[in-house]
Amino acid sequence: MLRFLLIRMAVTLPTLLGMSFVAFAIVAIAPGDPVVMELRAMGVVPKPEDIAAIKAEYGLDRPFFVRYLDWLGHAVQLDFGVSVATGRSVAEEIALYLPATLALSLSALVGAISISLALGILAVTAGPVTAQGTRALTILLVSVPPFWLALLLIHAFVLNLGWARLVGDGSVSDLILPALTLSLGAGAALGRFVYERVTAERCEDYVRLAIAKGLGPMQILLGHIAPRIIGPLATAWANTLGGLLGGAVIVESIFGWPGLGQLILQAIGQRDFPLIQGYLVFMGLIFFATSLLADIVVILSDPQLRRRLSRD
């Protein structure tokens, strides 16, 4: 198992390297000279010789690949330089706000998985009318713009009912509304996936045998279909977490949840490139690790793959 993990990690090294290159290259190929922009951000109208001096200072006059390798060397030590806007190190800034975003995304993931299982199972076990109703509800929830849902929830729960507050301090009770907002849409999308997978499996011969044995829907779902779809489900969960990490930005900015969302929106406004770069790398790494976990679940849930693994 350990060997498998190591091999799996080794195989992903090129992808990681490629990711770092993408994150670096986005800055390098971005229109507008970052140096000029940094100076402008500081309120300085730069003269050509200033630009050259600063370029030399930051090493920007060196060839592209040299700069990339230099950047990579620092990046592997989680050193992404200094935020232009705040003057603090990017790693510090991100470390400050990342926990809140992770807490929000993970609780929304738990919510989304629960919602998806409820919707999916209802759609496949209920009678035709309830099943159609569930599918219609699913489509509606998938289609609701999350930011609009957030505003509606605030209108209902904060302004009218007064059950929640808007400018929180990051305590658990402040997490409920943003997590709910995020998990409804993601849960419905996952629920649609559960419904599709289960329906596809229900056309298979092995389900026919299980029915012929006299088993009920829940027994067939748990005992026969679940082992088949747990792998694809794990992959879908990992992808959902990726969506939630990104989607958190929207919800955080509305609810005032102190996560990375506020930080990155500011950074985009101020063209704070090192910070955006760091954000992209951190999000990529977290998502990457989750996908790796999902891959392992896929392999463990398939007896044929598992056997090949233990034989190696």
Place this chain on the structure above:
Amino acid sequence: MVALSVRNLTVGIEGAPPLLSRISFDLAAGEHVGLIGESGSGKSLTAGALCGLLRPPIATSGGSILIEGTELLGRSPRAWRRARGADVFQIFQSPGTALTPGRRIGPQLAEAARRAGAEPERVVPPALDAVHLEQKVALQFPYQLSGGMKQRALIAMALILRPRVLIADEPTTGLDVLTENDVLSAINRMAAETQSAVLFISHDLRAVKKVADRVLVLHQGRLVEDCAATALAASGAEAARRLADAALTLQS
């Protein structure tokens, strides 16, 4: 005593001509009957209708299916669930895909045992013995077994469930002759032990004769003959004679 009594069974798609029309036959308790016919004559549809396993839009549109005097048609899904496995069970023609791929054989048989109200430890090992499968098969996954072994695992499942009526839908299709013999003798041993009535469906009269003494012949959705297996060549129905001739040609 009559185990299965089918009267005027009609199956089709609403608004289209029926695919099976007004089929009637009886199976006595413990009797083995063959159901033969060309491809497309409606054999598998009959099997599906008897187990309540037709897929929409195909549905049973009339007639009755009595198992030991109890009507199955028109009953609730829950009642069908009670009947399946205990009253009627089916072995399918594609053993390769019939078993759940992600679970070992043992748990799949144990599930059948619990369904039949028996203790898995007491019924699973003898069932494997009866179909000449080694005990270690219980620890294996379906993909590790050959086609014949999978089919015998399904027969072991039938042995555990002890249904009043067992339907075997082309259980030997795609198997070589030696494996076919193994499977057929496993079915006979199973039937002898459980006293189930067996409806053995095949397009191959040779295989049918090894299990059943009486045959029903389906032709274009109608039952055209019901006679002793040996009397088929002298049948008044042309479709029945043709099947008998074909079997004879293959043997010589």
Place this chain on the structure above:
Amino acid sequence: MTEAIPVRRFRIAPGRGGLTLGLVLLVLYALLSLAATPLSLPPPEEMDLLARLAPPSADHPLGTDHLGRDVLARIIAAIPVSLGAALAAMAAIMAIALPWGLVAGLAGGRVDMVLMRLADIVLAFPTLALALAVIGFLGASLEASIIGVVAAWWPSNARLVRALVLSARERDFVRAAYLAGASRLRVVIRHILPQILPPLAVVVSLETASVLLALSSLSFLGIGAQPPTPEWGAMLNEARPFFAQAPHMLLAPGIAVLLAVVAFNLIGEALRDLLDQRSPYRW
């Protein structure tokens, strides 16, 4: 079952109602954007500072915004912007994904590996995070948000196209065409494309829905379409400060986004139901 199932003459497919509803909604949007003038609404930019934040009335069916602009007129003026941006983004995504997936699926071997590895690298970022980063470096604008979404969305679609091509290639008649000596291009055009187009239509429809949501979210965050461009997400962003005083500013643009997204989702789901008519065993 070995029985051939006869062709169904007619059958009410579960998704047909949804398909109709989705198409009707889209046609409605198209008609509205073409025929806004007969409604005799004021121009979407016209400010009436005396009638700021006015609730719905005969003059302004959906009320006015914080600058006294007619909300309905702005919602209609936003149709080509919001829907157009989503369709443009989707077209660009397919323009990359289709050739990418086709080449990878058909060439196989090393070409396939390299192409998919490249796609995987982009795919390894959370989509919205990547879109944000791209917008960050381009500067906030509607164009930048489209580019950002395209950059983040194409690889998953390229993967999908490749998977469709691979399964199409396995079909017997495609193999037979190859064996009969048909040229590669001919096989692609005559045999593979027709097979992958129907499932691709499902994907395109569902993806357009998600792209539309993403683009309007970005505009809502203030990093997509910029004021005073009428755009549904941007309108909601502008409505935020006035949200307690003038809830009508909040409802109408949100419903506009919702219905457009619902339309694409309905069409996608209905197409899928029509394509896959295998019906499950009943338990």
